[in-house]
Amino acid sequence: MVTNESDAFELGGTDEIHRLGYGAMRITGEEIIGEPDDPENARDVLRRAVDLGVDFIDTADSYGPGVSERLIREALLSDPEYRDEVVVATKGGLLRNRDGDWLPNGDPDYLRNAALASLDRLGVDEIDLYQFHRPDPDTPFEDSVTAIAEMQDEGLIRHVGVSNVDAEQLDKAREITDIVTVQNEYNLGNRESEDVLEACEDAGIGFIPWYPLGAGDLGEKEQVLDEIAANHDASRYQIGLAWLLEHSDVMLPIPGTSSIEHLEENVAASSIDLSDEEYERLAA
Numbered sequence: 001m002v003t004n005e006s007d008a009f010e011l012g013g014t015d016e017i018h019r020l021g022y023g024a025m026r027i028t029g030e031e032i033i034g035e036p037d038d039p040e041n042a043r044d045v046l047r048r049a050v051d052l053g054v055d056f057i058d059t060a061d062s063y064g065p066g067v068s069e070r071l072i073r074e075a076l077l078s079d080p081e082y083r084d085e086v087v088v089a090t091k092g093g094l095l096r097n098r099d100g101d102w103l104p105n106g107d108p109d110y111l112r113n114a115a116l117a118s119l120d121r122l123g124v125d126e127i128d129l130y131q132f133h134r135p136d137p138d139t140p141f142e143d144s145v146t147a148i149a150e151m152q153d154e155g156l157i158r159h160v161g162v163s164n165v166d167a168e169q170l171d172k173a174r175e176i177t178d179i180v181t182v183q184n185e186y187n188l189g190n191r192e193s194e195d196v197l198e199a200c201e202d203a204g205i206g207f208i209p210w211y212p213l214g215a216g217d218l219g220e221k222e223q224v225l226d227e228i229a230a231n232h233d234a235s236r237y238q239i240g241l242a243w244l245l246e247h248s249d250v251m252l253p254i255p256g257t258s259s260i261e262h263l264e265e266n267v268a269a270s271s272i273d274l275s276d277e278e279y280e281r282l283a284a
Helices: 039-051 067-077 108-122 141-153 167-176 194-203 219-232 236-247 260-271 276-283
Strands: 008-011 015-018 056-058 087-092 094-096 102-104 127-132 157-163 179-185 206-210
Touching (some): 039 067, 039 260, 067 087, 067 108, 108 141, 127 141, 127 179, 141 157, 141 167, 157 167, 157 206, 167 179, 167 194, 179 194, 194 206, 219 236, 219 276, 236 260
Parallel strands (some): 056 087, 087 127, 127 157, 157 179
Antiparallel strands (some): 008 015, 094 102
């Protein structure tokens, strides 16, 4: 279980969460479109995550689309036993069409409608954390973030985050409103956002690495991972997660899965202590 209080992080100085969360993209249908084959299993996975101590769930309106948010409401947010135990983050600004294309839309009016739809699907009056999913080349970045900040002022959103941004965009967003998280691709095999991570560390901003396991594609690190995994009687995926948690105090990995067994393995990674030598071998 996730029980190490030293592994906690405060979002915006008000909401304390464990640093290992859960990403709810995989509880939808194949190719992240439509309903899952077994909706009750999806709800069971969400409830099991919280039972294991996970208290940070990440989703987006484009997962399904809308399916992941609704399942989170059904499994967690409509149940008082779970609602008070979890912080739910969602995202807007990236559409998902039925052909599987991802289409950015940062138009302020669109973002307002998207956030209102997320509020309805989640069944809440205030979104715990709303993240701008991806900058839109056809809309000024500042206009998109300002629209989200205005909804925060109205009490529709508690915290604001951004996703898929560079360091300059993060600076621009922070000039508009308090940013509590950044969600960028990051894992052992892809550290292109290292400068953004460093900026987050300096500002106390949570860094949420999407693709935290690189979908299993960790390149030249695979052999080292396997050796270290054998030392800990763990999987390479667990070691990859343990390394992320060790790499930065603001790192908030959100591994996703539709399997309870895989979920339990992911959560167990938070209890793996890498030696300094193991950490450095992976970091090299």
